[in-house]
Amino acid sequence: MTETDRRGVCSNAAMKPTIYDIARESGVSIATVSNVLNNTGRMGPETRRKVLRAVNALGYQRSSIATALAGKKSWSIGALLPDVNNPYFSEIVRGAEDEAFSRGYSVLVCNTDHDVERERAYLRTLRHKQMDGIVIATGTTPADQIAELLTAGIHVILLAREIEGAQVPIVMVDNYQGGYLAARFLLELGHRNLGFIGEPLTLRSARDRLGGFAAAIEEAGAALQVVGEGGFGIEAGARLAAGLLAHHRVTAIFTGNDQLAVGALQWCLEAGFQVPHDISLMSFDDTVFSRIVRPSLTCVAQPIYDLGRQTLGMLIGAIEAGEQPARRVVLAPELMIRDSTGPPPDGTASNDLKSGGDSNE
Amino acid sequence: MTETDRRGVCSNAAMKPTIYDIARESGVSIATVSNVLNNTGRMGPETRRKVLRAVNALGYQRSSIATALAGKKSWSIGALLPDVNNPYFSEIVRGAEDEAFSRGYSVLVCNTDHDVERERAYLRTLRHKQMDGIVIATGTTPADQIAELLTAGIHVILLAREIEGAQVPIVMVDNYQGGYLAARFLLELGHRNLGFIGEPLTLRSARDRLGGFAAAIEEAGAALQVVGEGGFGIEAGARLAAGLLAHHRVTAIFTGNDQLAVGALQWCLEAGFQVPHDISLMSFDDTVFSRIVRPSLTCVAQPIYDLGRQTLGMLIGAIEAGEQPARRVVLAPELMIRDSTGPPPDGTASNDLKSGGDSNE
DNA sequence: TTGAAAGCGTTACCAT
DNA sequence: ATGGTAACGCTTTCAA
Numbered sequence: 076m077t078e079t080d081r082r083g084v085c086s087n088a089a090m091k092p093t094i095y096d097i098a099r100e101s102g103v104s105i106a107t108v109s110n111v112l113n114n115t116g117r118m119g120p121e122t123r124r125k126v127l128r129a130v131n132a133l134g135y136q137r138s139s140i141a142t143a144l145a146g147k148k149s150w151s152i153g154a155l156l157p158d159v160n161n162p163y164f165s166e167i168v169r170g171a172e173d174e175a176f177s178r179g180y181s182v183l184v185c186n187t188d189h190d191v192e193r194e195r196a197y198l199r200t201l202r203h204k205q206m207d208g209i210v211i212a213t214g215t216t217p218a219d220q221i222a223e224l225l226t227a228g229i230h231v232i233l234l235a236r237e238i239e240g241a242q243v244p245i246v247m248v249d250n251y252q253g254g255y256l257a258a259r260f261l262l263e264l265g266h267r268n269l270g271f272i273g274e275p276l277t278l279r280s281a282r283d284r285l286g287g288f289a290a291a292i293e294e295a296g297a298a299l300q301v302v303g304e305g306g307f308g309i310e311a312g313a314r315l316a317a318g319l320l321a322h323h324r325v326t327a328i329f330t331g332n333d334q335l336a337v338g339a340l341q342w343c344l345e346a347g348f349q350v351p352h353d354i355s356l357m358s359f360d361d362t363v364f365s366r367i368v369r370p371s372l373t374c375v376a377q378p379i380y381d382l383g384r385q386t387l388g389m390l391i392g393a394i395e396a397g398e399q400p401a402r403r404v405v406l407a408p409e410l411m412i413r414d415s416t417g418p419p420p421d422g423t424a425s426n427d428l429k430s431g432g433d434s435n436e
Numbered sequence: 437m438t439e440t441d442r443r444g445v446c447s448n449a450a451m452k453p454t455i456y457d458i459a460r461e462s463g464v465s466i467a468t469v470s471n472v473l474n475n476t477g478r479m480g481p482e483t484r485r486k487v488l489r490a491v492n493a494l495g496y497q498r499s500s501i502a503t504a505l506a507g508k509k510s511w512s513i514g515a516l517l518p519d520v521n522n523p524y525f526s527e528i529v530r531g532a533e534d535e536a537f538s539r540g541y542s543v544l545v546c547n548t549d550h551d552v553e554r555e556r557a558y559l560r561t562l563r564h565k566q567m568d569g570i571v572i573a574t575g576t577t578p579a580d581q582i583a584e585l586l587t588a589g590i591h592v593i594l595l596a597r598e599i600e601g602a603q604v605p606i607v608m609v610d611n612y613q614g615g616y617l618a619a620r621f622l623l624e625l626g627h628r629n630l631g632f633i634g635e636p637l638t639l640r641s642a643r644d645r646l647g648g649f650a651a652a653i654e655e656a657g658a659a660l661q662v663v664g665e666g667g668f669g670i671e672a673g674a675r676l677a678a679g680l681l682a683h684h685r686v687t688a689i690f691t692g693n694d695q696l697a698v699g700a701l702q703w704c705l706e707a708g709f710q711v712p713h714d715i716s717l718m719s720f721d722d723t724v725f726s727r728i729v730r731p732s733l734t735c736v737a738q739p740i741y742d743l744g745r746q747t748l749g750m751l752i753g754a755i756e757a758g759e760q761p762a763r764r765v766v767l768a769p770e771l772m773i774r775d776s777t778g779p780p781p782d783g784t785a786s787n788d789l790k791s792g793g794d795s796n797e
Numbered sequence: 798t799t800g801a802a803a804g805c806g807t808t809a810c811c812a813t
Numbered sequence: 814a815t816g817g818t819a820a821c822g823c824t825t826t827c828a829a
Contacts (some may be wrong), residue, residue, distance in 0.1 A: 091588060093806055104816040109808060116809095117814060136588070139564040140510065141806030143501045144821045151544075151565075159533070160724075165526040172520070172547045176554070181561055183512075184545040186533045193537070200542055203500040204512075227452060227497070309728070337728050344730075363521075367670070367698050369705075369730045454822055465800040470824060477825095480798060502822035505805050 092133040101129035112137065143205060152390065153183045153201035154210045155194060161307070161334060162362040163379060164212065167234065170383025171210065178391050180207070187213050189307065195220065202227055208390045210234050214278050216241075232390045235382060237279045244393070246386040246404045250280045253375040253408035254287025257329045257357050258295075260373070260410055265418045266327040266355065267297045272315040272339055273304045273331030281331055284359060288329055300325050312338020320346070320354075326419035327355040333364040336372050340415065351417035361411050370414035378406055453494040462490035473498065504566060513751065514544045514562035514570045516555060516577070522668070522695060523723040524740060525573065528595065531744025532571065539752050541568070548574050550668065556581065563588055569751045571595050575639050577602075593751045596743060598640045605754070607747040607765045611641045614736040614769035615648025618690045618718050619656075621734070621771055626779045627688040627716065628658040633676040633700055634665045634692030645692050645720060661686050673699020681707070681715075687780035688716035694725040697733050701776065712778035722772050731775035738769055 214236025303315035312335035336358035361376030575597025664676035673696035697719035722737030
């Protein structure tokens with residue numbers, strides 16, 4: 076019994092042709108078929124033609140599943156995100172997806188909804204599905220879970236959010252510097268009493284943004300009056316702004332992301348504050364949100380699409396080179412000045428950057 | 437040589453344990469291990485315990501790849517979308533993903549960027565990867581490509597956008613009705629000269645929205661003065677609005693989606709039109725965009741998240757029932773009245789819906 | 798209740 | 814240059 080007999084003829088319409096079928100059809104062995112299909116080894120041009128003809132004739136479609144089993148590569152990459160509906164992440168997905176597509180990979184999008192349990196479940200699935208690599212943009216994965224991934228031979232890369240203790244490359248923006256830039260800009264406009272609204276400070280990125288912001292303020296001798304934190308979305312932004320303005324007199328607020336800024340902006344407007352006349356609002360991200368609200372948001376801009384694109388580029392590079400490049404790419408944030416910021420209301424800008432002692436209102 | 441010998445002991449740290457390892461460890465056969473793992477067949481509670489213990493001891497992780505090869509199921513679903521960065525689709529992805537996750541499936545997000553070539557490439561990949569099902573939300577896939585998918589035994593379902601000639605279920609909103617509602621609303625406000633800006637009319641959904649809109653206008657004896665079409669994004673919205681208002685006196689514009697509406701709104705505001713005082717703007721979708729711009733957008737609302745969720749529910753149902761339910765779910769759109777619409781400016785609303793002569797406001 | 802063995806569709810190594 | 818065949822890790826009869 077020759078190897079070719081191990082399976083019946085592919086006559087059944089529902090049964091997709093395999094390399095056995097095209098081997099039989101073209102009168103060569105499956106090994107040769109495989110070689111032709113993958114351009115591996117050497118083969119006569121005539122053989123090659125025969126095989127290709129059979130492939131077309133039978134409408135052969137390779138099974139990536141079988142390839143992955145035998146060849147150890149799934150050509151798939153998993154992406155762990157907190158929320159695809161957040162324009163920041165949906166833009167990241169676009170960048171990631173474009174790069175992956177152009178290099179032959181597909182991406183499995185995993186929305187964790189900020190839920191670590193769900194994240195853990197996904198990580199397990201991704202391991203089972205033998206992803207060639209995993210992008211983690213949640214910032215909440217326990218380091219030991221990442222280590223397990225590495226042990227399992229899966230390449231991992233972090234995106235935007237650092238994770239302490241994780242020995243993997245990362246592509247991100249300099250959050251501290253971003254916060255610093257924001258504060259400098261507001262201080263130069265004359266603001267002395269500032270507030271901050273941010274994502275949960277359990278996230279390193281949130282802490283860094285606040286850290287840079289606070290540092291610049293302290294340097295200038297101005298006051299970081301109040302810090303609100305703990306949310307991500309528009310609702311949270313409104314809630315935090317309300318809480319912040321209820322007890323504090325600030326002339327400018329820096330928010331940790333665009334969604335929070337939008338919420339804060341809406342609340343301010345509804346509460347009767349003029350932006351930027353009564354209060355300046357400054358955001359972080361530069362998603363489409365910051366461009367479409369009115370007033371448009373001055374913000375610390377990240378190259379979002381590129382972040383996604385570069386991350387995938389590095390990850391795929393690692394996968395194909397077969398090793399983990401312990402690199403760390405930190406992109407510089409940029410100031411994007413729009414309409415939500417301006418000088419503080421009259422009477423509050425009475426101090427210069429140095430002296431610090433103020434007596435506003 | 438027994439079957440158990442076919443592979444060496446899993447001593448190598450980098451080598452992940454397989455069912456052979458746990459079979460050896462627990463002193464049973466791989467068949468039994470498989471049964472325990474899948475809860476198939478009957479087994480003694482003691483055997484079961486032994487196996488489970490070994491699973492834990494060795495840190496066994498099933499290979500979905502092998503399962504898919506042998507079991508004919510990949511537990512993966514592909515989703516073809518024109519643009520994940522469009523909030524409409526990113527919300528759909530959330531709904532789809534939530535349902536898929538809760539039922540044990542993962543979703544491969546394929547961004548076609550409105551490019552049919554890219555779409556075709558993705559479809560091929562999805563077939564190779566043996567997706568259990570595919571969701572198509574682009575509305576641009578040639579019907580014969582869909583037929584091929586079906587032939588290959590892959591379940592297909594359309595989402596939001598119909599495709600003529602495709603014999604597959606669909607979950608969508610009644611676009612014609614939506615357009616009709618929009619027109620009725622604007623007409624009742626007193627508008628007699630209306631304009632339309634929409635996605636390319638090659639899309640059935642765009643044609644239907646326009647169709648319903650035009651029909652209601654005609655019924656009322658008012659004028660659909662001008663139709664602009666051909667784009668999807670914010671930029672296109674601005675461009676189309678500019679083109680439309682350059683030569684036509686309309687008091688209200690209906691846009692085919694929220695992105696277009698945002699663009700149109702921006703352009704109007706920048707051109708000095710007051711919205712809704714000088715011109716009313718009405719949109720379609722009810723994405724987050726319509727809630728955050730100012731004025732907020734009155735629109736025909738779709739239950740976006742549910743659209744995604746229900747689609748996946750039906751698809752998975754079909755996959756698990758093993759047959760294609762030729763269903764068609766058409767959800768009703770709803771009017772969501774916000775701030776971008778109002779009565780036409782004085783002097784233009786001089787006709788009532790029926791006779792043509794009234795003096796409202 | 799449990800086990801042996803035959804696939805599933807590839808790849809890769811080793812002969813020829 | 815080509816072909817035979819053993820993996821890859823699992824599911825699934827069919828026997829025992």
